[in-house]
Amino acid sequence: MDFKTGDGILIEHPKLSSAIRSNAFGNVKSPHELLSDLRTERIGKALTVGNLTKRENNNFGFLRLLFAGLVILSHSPEMIDGNRSREMLTRIFGTLSFGEVAVDGFFLISGYLITRSWVQSSSTSEYLLKRVLRIYPGYIVAYLISLLVVGPLAGGQLNINLPFVVDQISTMISLGEPTLPGTFADLPNHLLNSSMWTIPCEFVCYLLVMALGIFGMMKHRMVYLAMTALVLTAVVVLQLIVIQHRISLASTGIVAACLAMVKFFAIFSCGGCFYLFSDKIQYKRSIVLVVTPILIALLFSRLLAEASLAVFGGYLLFSFAFGAKANVLSQVDNKFDLSYGLYLYAWPIQNLLIMHFRSISPWVLSGLALAASSLVAFMSWTFVEKPCMKLKSRFAQA
Numbered sequence: 001m002d003f004k005t006g007d008g009i010l011i012e013h014p015k016l017s018s019a020i021r022s023n024a025f026g027n028v029k030s031p032h033e034l035l036s037d038l039r040t041e042r043i044g045k046a047l048t049v050g051n052l053t054k055r056e057n058n059n060f061g062f063l064r065l066l067f068a069g070l071v072i073l074s075h076s077p078e079m080i081d082g083n084r085s086r087e088m089l090t091r092i093f094g095t096l097s098f099g100e101v102a103v104d105g106f107f108l109i110s111g112y113l114i115t116r117s118w119v120q121s122s123s124t125s126e127y128l129l130k131r132v133l134r135i136y137p138g139y140i141v142a143y144l145i146s147l148l149v150v151g152p153l154a155g156g157q158l159n160i161n162l163p164f165v166v167d168q169i170s171t172m173i174s175l176g177e178p179t180l181p182g183t184f185a186d187l188p189n190h191l192l193n194s195s196m197w198t199i200p201c202e203f204v205c206y207l208l209v210m211a212l213g214i215f216g217m218m219k220h221r222m223v224y225l226a227m228t229a230l231v232l233t234a235v236v237v238l239q240l241i242v243i244q245h246r247i248s249l250a251s252t253g254i255v256a257a258c259l260a261m262v263k264f265f266a267i268f269s270c271g272g273c274f275y276l277f278s279d280k281i282q283y284k285r286s287i288v289l290v291v292t293p294i295l296i297a298l299l300f301s302r303l304l305a306e307a308s309l310a311v312f313g314g315y316l317l318f319s320f321a322f323g324a325k326a327n328v329l330s331q332v333d334n335k336f337d338l339s340y341g342l343y344l345y346a347w348p349i350q351n352l353l354i355m356h357f358r359s360i361s362p363w364v365l366s367g368l369a370l371a372a373s374s375l376v377a378f379m380s381w382t383f384v385e386k387p388c389m390k391l392k393s394r395f396a397q398a
Contacts, residue, residue, distance in 0.1 A: 111271020
């Protein structure tokens, strides 16, 4: 596997020994430190740099599954009650829900991996093709199932005609949410698949990375860092507006959409910074012990919770991703990437369960929805996402 450091140094080596990690949250050496050790023979010949972020050597898979599960857990009481009065993290901090923390975690990981994808891509077209093939196929199938299967089951009025088809195609191209009149009419949440509202934000971040890369921003990481700091500052300022005007980022409207996009891009850019400065950042137990209480304290602040989660939470996230031994769930997700499917299908499954079992408890709902959406996610990965991702090699050869 090829690995390109923040300074553009390309390294190639076949395998990486687990000895690069001292212990969980221990001192994980940066790529440049490992390269230096290799050159001076301070570590064994089996150690390499190239696989530091290889799938089987990190916990990104586990974290993605964890975040998908937290979204389900967080949505359950809110979907039953129509409010967050029983959402656990909101009751503790009064700021963020488990769902919001999970989505922010997704954007941090995505920022890291997508920035790496840009750096390692041989061309702009290759990068864009990989991103399109990863997002669109699974999304389109989930969109159509939500619209054509879940919609009628939820009492929706499905009237297929030419204007309807044109409208749905337009919505899918823009990665929008499926809508159908009359769905889940007796439930607090009427939307067919509300989780999809973050998908266009994710893809816009992909496009912004491409634009920044074309303009050479990735080659000047200090400029990239300054931009990220500026956007994070904007998040804090805009959060004041959100608090004062009580704007929901999940609501419709251009103002809410712009605020959400700025927030997600700031978090995404933080993930990118962790990649671009991977040769400088050290993941140490001592730093984790300092950062953790700071993050907990700042999570009580509505003004600073989101920004602190991006910075301090990002450090904790990547400390675990690289500092702890890859566990079984990471290995499972590395083989069957279920997190995207879980995120796409959980909402409609949860609302269908609520519709038929109005007195269901949040815990039972979460368990049933997790089991059912895991099965659908497995089918989505096996029959849709994985085959479509393989198409990129065919396009490359064409």
